[in-house]
Amino acid sequence: MSRLLTVEGLTTEFKTERGIVRAVNNISYTVDSGEIVGVVGESGCGKSVSQMSIMGLIPSPPGKVVAGTAIFGNTDLLKLKKESKEMCEIRGNRISMIFQEPMTSLNPALTVNKQMSEMLLEHKSISKKEARERVIDMLRQVGIPDPESRADDYPHQMSGGMRQRVMVGMAMICDPALIIADEATTALDATIQAQLLEMMNNLVREHHTAMVMVTHNLGIVARYADRINVMYAGSIIESGTVKEIWANPLHPYTESLIHCVPQLGQKVEAIPGMPPSLINRPPTCPFLPRCKYRQKCCFEDPVQELTLVEGTHSTMCALRSGGAKNEQ
Amino acid sequence: MGSYLIRRLLQAILVILVVSFLVFVLMRMLPGDPIEMLISSSMLTDYTPEMMDALRHEKGLDQPIGVQYLRWLGQMGRGDFGTSIMQNYNIRNEIKDRVVVTMMIGFAAWLIGLIVGVLLGIICAIRRGKLIDNIVSVLANIGLTAPSFWIAILLVYLFVMKLHVLPLYGYTLPWVDFGKSLKQSIMPILVTALGPIATTTRQTRSSVLEVLNEDYVRTAWSKGLNEKKVVMKHVLKNALMPIVTLQGTMLRMIIGGSVVVETIFVIPGMGSMLTKSMLSHDYPVVQAVTVIMTAVVVLSNLLVDILYAWIDPRIQYS
């Protein structure tokens, strides 16, 4: 497996009236071709922002990528401007995105065919007619019944699930190397969610497309992803294969997250407290106020980086990474 | 769609009827009698009160308002707009020519207002907070607040008095003499278009800004479209709705502007006809002009509603 994307020290900030919000704080991760990487975390932990940053879609102002590199092929995506030609050639063509809101992410004024085929027309030298055929084919692949006639539907004529299928088809249509699915199924109800995930999984495996699956649902990630990055308050606080993390969560936050996954016969345990404010963050572990294992050393000698513990499993927790001795 | 159209057309006729009735009654409620005004403004020393009464009778002004209105409706139904009280001309013949002139200028001004306004609005929205946005916003505010006669004076000073490049007054239809028509139209169209340009710019700016924050615009970017395509294909059409809505009210603005512009630049249009007839209480002329203007406004609103369906496929008519 070859390396597809290498993100190093990505930091994104937003200027707000109350001060500068560091939404993504110095994160590093990689994506190999063909693998599915899960990014998990609570809402507002910076998972979406990190992905948008890589795509150059951070609304600017107020957002700004202030540090880091994201090497994709030979290009550092973070060096490219949002409107630049190079970026446009990558977006949609080499890396595509699926967004969370199926209801609003499609243009209400254009037919499905128009919205999908314009990508082909933009990136591939192809006629309108051929593009339409490819669109219909793709709609079939994502499970839209009667794609020939539905291709000319407007988004409002479709259900939420169908729309999200269209979004998936749209992301797949240029056969990109990487798809970023940003909470792609969150807004859908459970059965449709499952169908869609199954379909997406099959599709990317079939096309050997890498996928970054951003979600707050650890269960989903556990089922489909190869590797998981757990994010909290803008940082990746734990990283490893599904197996490693599921079997032995190192970070107290990850531990709590796993307890949050509903399982039959078990009481769901909520994480007490709220995520910290991202303005003027202290240098200590961001999870500290909510951590039930916190110790003196957590205050005195905080670990700022992911530390490899074993295999591919790494964590930022000072207690578990061996950086500090267990005092309890 | 067909039954919708018919229903809307019937509504339009009803609106025109109501407006015409209101104008009819309100004009007569205003103080001042057209016959008396005719006497005092024209120094008709030979007019005795008896002759005034006879004239009032001849013009049908001595009858109850209801009767007058019905009689007038009947006339209108036959396409007869009546005769001017103050000047004895056939209103239909007069309006026929003037409508074309006002339309020519109004339409050109509207088109320019739309094109320039939308372009400027898009530029401002995309370059929000930048120098060009600030400059255009200030200009748009001036355009909105500056009285059009003042702008007209500035233009006349510059183009007529100083540069000697444009004629001061008169109007020629473009198919009669295009060059002359163009020269004569520039200032009137510019003055009329100013308000629409300013309003459309502001509306476009704000609605484009709103659409720029929509999820599907982010989707469009994520597809790798360049800025031009994102704006033209995905932003503009969705931002168009409030702009189109605005065009309905723009007509009022243009008609209002025509009143000033036609008086200043000596253009034989409906606007100057309306002001003069209002001031002299020339009831039949005011009625005829307002009915026509109402019809234009009502029909253009209908057109706007039909346009909605084209812009936003979610809207359906039933």
Place this chain on the structure above:
Amino acid sequence: MKKVLALVLAVLMLLALAACGNSSQPTPQPDGSGSQDTPSKEETPTPAPSGEETPAPSGESEEPAASEGPQYGGNLRIVSVAEGATPIGVPWNVIGIDVNLCVPFGETLLTEASNGNIGPWLATEWEVDTEEPSVTFTLREGVKFTDGSDFNADVCVWNITHFIDAGSISPSVLSAEKIGDYKVKVHLDNWANTILSTFASHSFSMISKEYYEANGEEKAQENPVGTGPFIMKEYIHGQSITFVKNENYWQEGKPYLDSVTYIFMSDTMTQNTAMQLDGEDGVDVLNTTNAQQIITLTASDALYMATNSIGPVSLMPSSNDEGDPLSDIRVRQAVSYAIDRDALIAARGFGILEAATQFVPEAWGAHLDSSYDVSYDPAKAAELLKEAGYENGFSMKFYVMPNMVDSDIVVAIQEMLGKVGITVELEFPDSGGYSNYRFGGWDNGCLVQHTRSLAQIGNTFGLYLDVKKDDATGEYSWTYMPDVWRPTEPLYEAEQAAGRSPEADDALLQEIHKIIMENMVVIPLYNIPDCFIMKNYVHDTGFAEWGAGTIWLPSEAWISQD
């Protein structure tokens, strides 16, 4: 995007500039030398407005003297405040100020100077019979309409009959009778000497009977056929009307101008600009009563003005309420004494307005000796008020006529009256509201009105102060408005006497004027002029010398061709 913007702006600029053109501007040089030369003193008919010594009411006519006699050619462009929508070919269908547009093509039997003097035109002589009320006109021979048909007694009778049938002519004209090929007798109901001015009005221009009968009224309306020096060429309703020279005009060698154009320009700014422009876009003649506009324009060396007194702006005391303080003559006099007219003029006269001393200005024979002049005497005002029982003052209202009255002067008067204890409340109605007061009567206060002095001063009395008598009851009443206190009977008698004399008789007209002044029926304030502003190269138009009927003489006007 920037490119698109730049492109749009560039196209707009190009549009503006591509329309480049006439920038040449020959400035007319007012000739300093030579004497003023009227083109045709010896020609028939005498175009000079008055035969005798009378200096017409026209004020300072600063027309620059032309070094030579009249020159041929040119287009005279006149600003018209008329609407310009009425077909003008059939005069009896033309009402209001559009009648002015008939002047170039239509001619009348008589002419009327601005002081009221009647002169010949299509009729060379006229004979008045007051016993059996009638006028007998002797028509000019050899006059042809522009369609080639003859002007004669038949046509004249036909025209007058139409005026009568259409109800457009004075109701006292009963019928017209042909009594010779070129003699027409007009029978009247009763004699009023103001009737002659009727025949000088272009509302009663003669048109071709032949053309009318061959083509019908509709076509005749659109295609005026008269005997005048010009023929209508193009009428763009609401914009302009153009007349071109009648090559077969009955006065040989005339007219001098190639064409005459009226431009319907109602905006003051446009008028001022056009008057100051040379070349194609300019205009040559502007008629205005707006003092500020007169000042603005006469500052230019390329323009001169001719003025014509058109009577005072006056206070007309209350008509509705007998118990009103203003119904008391002493109060009306007090109001008059309390107003310092010279101060008003010094402050707001612009050198154009003049203090009015009487209802009829000096230019007319009906003007009275100086003992009737109003004057400023606040002490006397206070005394009169005290006598009338209003030593603590009272309050009243001013209803100010729109357009013609300077509102700053009204405010100044308000203050002057305040000093003698009279509180004035001002109301500025629109023209409709004003005409309601004017014709319907008003309570407790004064109209501030321009009482226009017409050439026939008798007509002025008729228009503003006419009294009628109900023969059945013997009661007198105001013709155009209700009235409670005015001296109706003496006014009626004086008006009847003045009207019945064979010709306008200054002594009789003065009698009316005396009643007005003695009773303070009207309290005159200041006189306003009618001003004709013209380019220096325009000569002998006769504007300001001719009355409201004749207006000007297009056949005499000419333009220096330097």
